[in-house]
Amino acid sequence: MSVLIENLARHVAGGKLVLDDVSLHVPDGAFVALVGPSGAGKTTLLRAIAGLDPASSGHVEIDGRAMEGLPPRERNVGFVFQNYALFRHLTVARNISFGLDVRPRTSRPSRAEIDAKVAELLALIQLPDLGDAYPQRLSGGQRQRVALARALATGPRLLLLDEPFGALDPMVRRAVRTWLRDLHDQLGLTTILVTHDQEEALDVADRLVVMQDGRIVQDADGETLDATPATPFVMEFLGETLRFPGVVSDGLFIPADAHVSPFSTNAAEGATEALIRPHEVTLRADAAGGAAKRVGRRGPLERLAVSLGERSVEIERPVEAPPSGPVALEIAQARLFQNGKPAVEGNHPWSDASAVLADVVPEPV
C-alpha cells in the first residue's frame, strides 16, 4: 500500500503550524521512520495519515485513493498508539478481535473464523496462552504486541506505529524491533513508524524522514543522511557531531580553532562550518599543538580529549598508545555548511545516495 502526501499543512488553535507544507511518498512495501525531536510534527503527520488529526490543507492518498472526507474507521490502516490504548475491560483475545467484532453482521466473519484469526495472531505475537488475560496483567512488551495484533486483525496493509518502543525497557526494545522488522517483511506490509530515537530508526527502517518544526528536513536512507546531511541539525540529530567554524579562502578551509589543520575544498569563499563525526579525524604529533588525554574507552575504541586552545573536543579512535606530546587535529572527512546549507556541490539533501563525502585532501604542511 503506497502513501502519497502532498503539501499537507495543519494549524492548531493560536495559528501555530504543526505541519508545514509536508510532502512525502511512501511506496508499497517500504518501512519508513519519521524521526525528529519532540514537537517536530511526527506524530501529527502519522495521525493525519490515519485521519485522526484532520489537516488544514493538502492532500493524502493511500493506494491511489484520496482520503479527504474519509473517516478513520473507513481507512483500514493499522495504528499502534504510543501507550497502546488497549481496552482494559476486554480480554486480550477480545481486544484483538475488536475490529472484527464491530463489523456489521453481513460482513462479520463467523465466531469460529474470528476465534481462529485470534489464535493465529496470538501465535504470531508469541503469546498463545494469554488470550483470556486482561491487559492490566501484561508486561509492557506484551501489551505492545497485543496492540500490534489488534491493529493487524482486520488485515490492513498499512501499519502506522507511534513511538512503539517508547515505553519498553532497553532489553526488550531490541528484540521487539527485530521481530517487528521480520513481521513487516513476512506480511508484506507498508510500515510508517514514529520515533525520536535515531538509532532505533536506523536499525529498523529502510528510509528515514527527518522532521523539524513541522517540516521535512531530509528524506533518505541512513547512509545518505550521514554522508550528505541537508542541515547541521540532521547531522547532529543522527549522532555525536563536532563542529568546526572557519572560513574558506583560496580553496582552503581554515578552521578558527588552534591546532586544527586546514584542508582544501571546492566550496565557495566565506564563513563556513565543518561538521564531522568524532572518529573522522587523525592526530598528528605537533610540538606547537595541544594536549591530548584519554577520557574513556569502550571496546576497541578510545576517546581522547584534545585541547584546541580556547576549547577542547573529544575525538574517537581505535585504542593505541597515548600520544607522547602535544598534537594537532587533521580532519579526514567533513561536511561543509555555509549559512546552514551544504556548501559543496553534490552535498545536497535531495541528490542520490551515491553522493559521497566531500573528500578532504590535507594540505601539505
Added chain:
Amino acid sequence: MNALASSPSSDRRSPAEITLIAATYAIVGLMLVLPPVLVFTEALRSGLAAALASITDPDALSAIRLTLEMTAAAVIINTSFGVLAAWLLAKYRFPGRGVLVALIEIPISVSPVVAGLVWLLLFGTQGWWGEALNRIGVTIAFATPGILLATLFVTFPFVTRTLLPLMEQQGRDAEEAATLLGASFWRILWGVTLPEARWALLSGVLLTTARAMGEFGAVSVVSGHIPGLTETMPLHIETLYNGYQSVAAFSMAALLAIMAMATVGMRSLFEARMRREEPRKAETAGGGA
C-alpha cells in the same frame, strides 16, 4: 511532641487529642446520630404493626408507587442525556464548551422552590403555555408531568458531573483506536467508553436516584398535593405530619430515609471501588519509560 496531632510513635493520646475526640463524639452524637434515631423511635412508637399499617395505607402505597415511577423516569432520562453530554464535553474541544459546562451546573445552585416555580411559569394556569395546553387536554402543572419535570431539573447535573472528570482523564486514545478499527459511535460509547467508566456512571445514577426520591421543595410547588394522585413520599410525609399523624409520618420518613441511605451507601461502596481501579491513563502507560 506535637500537641495537635498524634505522633505515630506514641501509644498514648495527648490531652489535646482526647479533647478533640470527645468534641467530635459530642458533635456527631447531637447533630448526626440523634435525628435518625429519632426517626425510627417515632415510627415505632406504637409498635411495628402500626408502622407497617401506616405505610400500607392506600394513599401511602400510591405515594410510594408515584415516587418510584418518577424516580425511574428521571433516572432513565437524565442518565441517557447525561451520558451523551459527558461524552461531548469530555472528548471534544469546541467553542462554547465552557458555557455548556456552566449551564449544566446551574440546577445545583437553584433553590428547590425555584426549581418548581420555573415550571409553573411555563405550564401553570397563569404560565406562558398552561392555558393553551389545557385547552387541548394536556395538564402539566399540578399533575405528574410537572412532578417529573421538577425532578428532572433538580437531578439534572449529577450523571454528567460524576462522569466528566473521569472521562476527561481517560483521554481519547481508546476511542481513537476503536474508530480506527471500524467501530461506530454507539459501539465506541457502549463497548469502550462506558465499560471503562462504569463505576462513575453507577455512582452518578445512584446519586440521581437518591435525590429524585427525596426531592421535596420543587415537587411540592408543582404537585398540587392531591393525596393518592400527585403526592410523592416526601409530600405525603408533610401531609401526615401537618395532620398530626406523627407515627404515620415518621414511618413513611423511616422508609424513605432507608431507601435514600441505602442508595447513598451503595454509592460509597462503588466509589471506593472506582478509586481502587486506577485510571486508564496511568495504567496503560505504566509500562515504564
Added chain:
Amino acid sequence: MNLSTTLSPARGSAAPRAKGRRARDPLPGFRLALGATLLWLGLIVVLPLAALAVRPWQEGASAMLAALNDGRMFAALRVSFQSAVIAAILDLPLGLILAWALVRTRLPGRRVIDALIDLPFAIPTAVTGITLATLYSPQGWLGAPLSRLGISVAYSVTGIVAALMFVGLPFIVRSVEPVLRDLPPELEEAATLLGARPWQIVARVLTPVLLPALISGFGLAFARGIGEYGSVIFIAGNQPFRSEIAPLLVVVRLQEFDYAGATSIAFILLVASSACLAAVAMLRKRAARGLVAEGAA
C-alpha cells in the same frame, strides 16, 4: 446513524483537494452528542430559567417595582440570608473539629463517623424537617432541656439556624478535610520546634493555609442555606416578618397567584446563590493555582 459517514468514500475521492475545508473531528458522534445535549439542556434548564428571567418584566416595570416594594419580601430575604450566614459561621468550628479529628487523630470508629458526616446529604429534606422539628420542639429530646435553660429553638429564627447548621455541616467538613490531609504534619512539628504554642500554630500556621478551604465550605453551606426549604419549614414557625424564609414566601405568593411577586424573590435567590457558587469556584481555581506554583518551586 453515524454522522461522520455522511460523506461516502466515492464522494470523498471525487471531492476537490482540501482547501480551507473545515477540519472535522475524526471521532464520530460529535453532532449527535451536541444535538442531544442542546435539546436536553434547552428543554430542562435554559427554557425554564429563561421564563424566570423574562417573566418579572412581562407585566411592565411598574408591576416589577411594586413586587419589589414589599416589606414582607425584604423581611423574608433578611431572615434567609441572616440564618444562612449564622448557620454557616457556627458550622465552621464544628466542621473544622470533625475534619481535624478525622485526619489527625486515631479516632475510634473513624469509618462510622466518616459515613455519618454525609448523612445530611443523604437524608431527604422532608425527613430532616419533621425530625428536627420534633427534636427541638419544647417536648423534644433536645428542645425540652434547652427550654428549661430558657432557650426556645423551634418555631423561631433559632430553629431555622439549627436546621441550616445540620444541612450545611458536611460542606465544611468535606471542604477542609482534603486540604488538611495534604498538609504535611511536619509543618506543625516545625512550628513546635521553633517554639510556637498550640494557639500560635493554629493562628499563624494553619489558619492561613486552611482559609481558602474554610471560605469555600462556608460559601457552599451559605448558598445551600439561602435556598433551603424542606428541612426548614417544619421547624421555622413561618411567621411573616419574623421566621418566614424567602423560599417559603415564594410558595405563599404562588398560592396567592401572585406570580410576579414569587418570581422576583426567586430571581434574587437564584442570583445570590449562583454568585456565591461562582465565587467559590473562582477561589478554588486560584487556590489550586497557588498550590501548583508552590509545588513547582
